[in-house]
Amino acid sequence: KRRDPDQPEFHQAVEEVLRSLWPFLEANPHYLEAGIIERIVEPERAILFRVPWQDDQGRTRVNRGFRIQMSSAIGPYKGGLRFHPSVNLGVLKFLAFEQVFKNSLTTLPMGGGKGGSDFDPKGKSNAEVMRFCQSFMTELYRHIGADCDVPAGDIGVGAREIGYMYGQYKRLANNFTSVFTGKGISYGGSLIRPEATGYGCVYFAEEMLKDRRKGGIDGKRVAISGSGNVAQYAARKVMDMGGIVVSLSDSEGTLFAETGLTDEQWDYLMDLKNVRRGRIREMTEHFGLQFLEGQRPWTLACDIALPCATQNELDANDARTLLKNGCFCVAEGANMPSTLDAVDLFIDAGILYAPGKASNAGGVATSGLEMSQNAMRLSWTAGEVDERLHAIMQSIHHACVSYGREENGFVNYVKGANIAGFVKVADAMLAQGIV
Ligand code: NDP
Numbered sequence: 111k112r113r114d115p116d117q118p119e120f121h122q123a124v125e126e127v128l129r130s131l132w133p134f135l136e137a138n139p140h141y142l143e144a145g146i147i148e149r150i151v152e153p154e155r156a157i158l159f160r161v162p163w164q165d166d167q168g169r170t171r172v173n174r175g176f177r178i179q180m181s182s183a184i185g186p187y188k189g190g191l192r193f194h195p196s197v198n199l200g201v202l203k204f205l206a207f208e209q210v211f212k213n214s215l216t217t218l219p220m221g222g223g224k225g226g227s228d229f230d231p232k233g234k235s236n237a238e239v240m241r242f243c244q245s246f247m248t249e250l251y252r253h254i255g256a257d258c259d260v261p262a263g264d265i266g267v268g269a270r271e272i273g274y275m276y277g278q279y280k281r282l283a284n285n286f287t288s289v290f291t292g293k294g295i296s297y298g299g300s301l302i303r304p305e306a307t308g309y310g311c312v313y314f315a316e317e318m319l320k321d322r323r324k325g326g327i328d329g330k331r332v333a334i335s336g337s338g339n340v341a342q343y344a345a346r347k348v349m350d351m352g353g354i355v356v357s358l359s360d361s362e363g364t365l366f367a368e369t370g371l372t373d374e375q376w377d378y379l380m381d382l383k384n385v386r387r388g389r390i391r392e393m394t395e396h397f398g399l400q401f402l403e404g405q406r407p408w409t410l411a412c413d414i415a416l417p418c419a420t421q422n423e424l425d426a427n428d429a430r431t432l433l434k435n436g437c438f439c440v441a442e443g444a445n446m447p448s449t450l451d452a453v454d455l456f457i458d459a460g461i462l463y464a465p466g467k468a469s470n471a472g473g474v475a476t477s478g479l480e481m482s483q484n485a486m487r488l489s490w491t492a493g494e495v496d497e498r499l500h501a502i503m504q505s506i507h508h509a510c511v512s513y514g515r516e517e518n519g520f521v522n523y524v525k526g527a528n529i530a531g532f533v534k535v536a537d538a539m540l541a542q543g544i545v
Contacts, residue, residue, distance in 0.1 A: 117200025119421060123207050123446060124151055126453070126465075130525040131532055145544070146536045153206060154187075155179040156199065159249045161227055163242045166235055175246050177225035177253055177261075180206035183538040186257055187223030188213055188291075188474060190264030193271065195230045202226060204421070205264075208445055209474070211531030212467040215506050218478035223259055225250070231266050232387075243274035251279050256287040256484075262477050263292045265420065268339060268384070269304070273297075288484035291477035300480035302495040303473075307443060308343025309496070310472015310503045311416060312351065315441040317507035318462040321521060324438070328352035331370075333412035333437075335359045336419030337383055337390045340443040340470065344416050345371060345379075357407035359419065360390045364402040366410060375399075411435045418443030426451035433459050442466035453524065460520055468510050468527040475502045 111121055128147070135142050161175040176199065179187045189209040192202070202224045210222030227246060231239050254261060263272055269292070276290045276297070283289070286298075293299035302309070316327055332348045334341050337358045345355045354370035358379065367375070375397055382388045394401035408415065408428035415437050417424050421444065424432075429452035432440070439462040442448065446466060448456070456463035476499055483489055490498075506527075514526020539545075 114200065114203075117203060119204040119446070120200045120207065122450060123204040126446075126450060126524065127207075127211065127528050127532075130522070130528045134529050134532075140540070141536050144540055146539055149539065150181065150210070150535070151207070153178045153180045153203065154182060156203075157253055158199070161229065161242065161246050161249070163238070163245045165238055173227045173229040173242070175225070175227045175249060176202050177250060177259070178202045178206040178223055179253075179259055180222040180224070181210045181535060182221040183535045183542065184214060185219035185221045186255075187259035188220035188262075188477065189222055189224040190226075190262045191267045191271075191275075192224070192226035192264040193229045193231050193266035194226070195228050197226045197228045201421070205445055208467050210535060211528060212471045213474055214531040214534045215468060215509060215527060216471050216475040216478060216502055217505055218475060220474065220478055223261070224264075225261060226264065226267070229266075231271065236270070239271060240274045243271055244278040247275045247278040248282065250275075251282045254279075254289055256289050256481075260288065260477070260481060261290055262474070263339070265338065269294060288481050291480040293480070298480075298484050300476060300483055300495055301489070301492040302499060303476045303480055304339065305343040305346070306476035306499055307340045307470050307473030308345070308418070309347045310475065310499055311340070311344050311418070311441050311443040311469045312347040313472065313500050313503040314464055314469040314507055315414060315416070315439055315462075316351070317504055318439060318441065318464060318521075318523075321507075321511065322462055324462075326351065327414075330354065330413040331356050331411065332414045332416060333357045333407040333410050334416045334418055334443075335364075335407050335423060335447070336417075336444065337365075337379065338419070340473075341416075341418040342376075342379060342383065344418050344443050346376060348416075349373070349376065353414070356410055356412055358390055359407050362389060362391055362404070364405050364407045364410075365390050365394050366400040366402055366407075368400070408432050409435075412437050414439040414441070416441055416443050417447035419447065420444055421446040422449050424448045424452050426455060428452065429455040433461070438462060440464070441469040443470050445470065457522060457524065462521075462523075464510075464523045465527055467531060468506050468523055471506055472499050472503055475499060
């Protein structure tokens with residue numbers, strides 16, 4: 111905190127990990143003696159660069175670009191790019207730090223990284239987004255590579271942005287390597303990658319319910335926040351499994367679907383968000399649904415909550431309300447959506463609570479599968495990828511239970527995910543010496 115006083119999200123992420131890891135570290139002091147903690151909180155490399163571009167009026171605009179190469183202990187740096195006005199060094203360091211543990215949990219050989227820009231794609235024309243992406247990649251391309259650092263999407267970076275960036279990468283590097291995941295299917299993408307984070311989150315929730323003998327998703331009321339990539343496919347999977355999706359949201363407010371989102375409404379959502387790039391309010395108007403202006407979904411009665419929007423979107427008050435209304439399972443689709451106080455309340459109440467690094471790892475896991483398919487120059491079917499994704503989510507759940515089960519049978523998924531993710535990375539660091 112003394113070294114980087116203006117990075118509260120990064121401190122929060124480190125605190126969450128170290129709090130749950132500490133008893134394990136005391137019991138295994140060789141990790142502390144080798145300085146693993148001091149090393150793991152410091153990025154191997156942080157790149158900060160200027161991104162100049164021209165808007166449609168011919169004005170020169172300048173944004174800031176970043177890539178945090180956090181850890182390459184177990185594989186090439188891997189992690190998404192975020193384009194959002196709130197992006198800064200501290201936010202990306204928190205995301206890169208979380209990514210190291212998450213990638214380790216996937217069972218695949220991927221290190222951790224994250225990057226992005228304070229550029230806001232909202233309200234920009236396609237041509238502006240393209241010029242920005244090309245300028246961003248003109249600098250980033252020299253720092254990435256199929257065996258070095260493989261970015262992907264995140265908030266504000268979807269299929270359109272990845273296409274533009276990959277196109278520019280290819281032009282500069284003159285090769286067609288697997289330097290990005292989340293690519294379009296026609297140029298090396300993997301089936302099920304768009305679905306993977308949302309689907310994976312619901313698969314993970316299902317495993318938690320099974321472990322607690324709470325039945326399946328079928329018939330459960332599920333509150334979802336966000337309406338972007340993760341929220342869309344979390345909603346789809348919940349509906350496919352017979353659950354009732356009672357909400358979606360964006361930064362303006364919450365859509366409340368008392369009797370559950372319908373297939374027709376979901377199709378409308380996909381067109382609204384991914385083609386027309388509209389707001390969730392429009393959807394409530396179109397279908398006569400209730401719009402809770404300026405509110406988050408956590409006041410709604412639900413059995414399961416899936417926060418799928420952004421960091422710190424669920425605080426202690428929200429956690430109390432959810433618990434009071436009978437919510438017994440929270441699986442995070444977003445990264446660090448719950449504040450530390452909210453997490454404490456969930457764990458103290460003994461409900462099922464999964465931190466994002468475990469329950470949203472399906473996206474990066476499927477990115478790992480995209481890299482494998484690219485390396486082999488072949489494509490698996492949607493069924494094959496989905497099956498592997500499902501198996502990976504089950505194995506992450508199993509790892510969390512192995513390290514997180516307490517004497518009374520309660521599974522502390524935070525502890526389980528942190529220890530399981532840490533051990534693999536720390537052992538690799540020990541083997542590779544002080545680097
Ligand atoms: P998208 O950009 O597709 O969607 C983001 C959604 O969250 C939008 O509905 C957006 O609303 C809302 N949102 C973003 N910032 C804020 C904010 N400050 N306040 C309120 N709402 C906000 O992103 P994704 O769905 O890809 O990502 C969502 C979360 O999931 C992020 O935390 C991301 O890191 C995490 N994640 C994503 C993965 C992926 O594969 N895409 C993988 C693992 C984690 P609005 O349009 O109003 O901004």
